[in-house]
Amino acid sequence: QVQLVESGGGVVQPGKSLRLSCAASGFTFSNYGMHWVRQAPGKGLEWVAVIWYDGSYQYYGDSVKGRFAISRDNSKNTLFLQMDSLTADDTAVYYCARDSRKSTVPPRFDWWGQGTLVTVSS
């Protein structure tokens, strides 16, 4: 059974950093592209970032470009999101999601985690 379990969320002050993790199990992690998607309170889904199966390609949404970094450790079946220079607008539930393909072209999510809440507040 595919499982994606996010961790690392919490309350952080504006301008600070946070690192999210997503532990994958039940499938061959290194065979799939992975995404981060977020949902701000009362808002819709916003795509954050993607990384290909081997880590060779990463791409970011405009609102996080230059501040967030996606990475993966295939030996540990774990996806990461390093978030720097956080602002209140980054407050959201962050989901990791598996793509149906290695190279995410075109992008399609087939499995999602339950999400981890990040609150940016002083």
Place this chain on the structure above:
Amino acid sequence: FMLTQPHSVSGSPGKTITISCTRSSGNIASNYVQWYQLRAGSAPTTVIFEDNQRPSGVPDRFSGSIDSSSNSASLTISGLTTEDEADYFCQSNDLSNRVVFGGGTKLTVL
């Protein structure tokens, strides 16, 4: 481009509802459309992929279609149950393969 969904729809148990997802520019048929269900307290799930394909485990009460004349995709749920009450999001991609989400539709089963 943008994907526009109604903010909310409602229906009675056993009835049928349809949620639309209208593409603002470009042909709806140019890129596949997926539909995701976000139920409170649960991980999101895929209910339709590649316009009209159902993942295994999703009941055949869920169906997807596209209509080039209205440049929109639709999610239809028949035989509504209270378990269908959730937020539904359509998703596609642009020419650079960046993800585009619709704004989401809240389904209430009365």
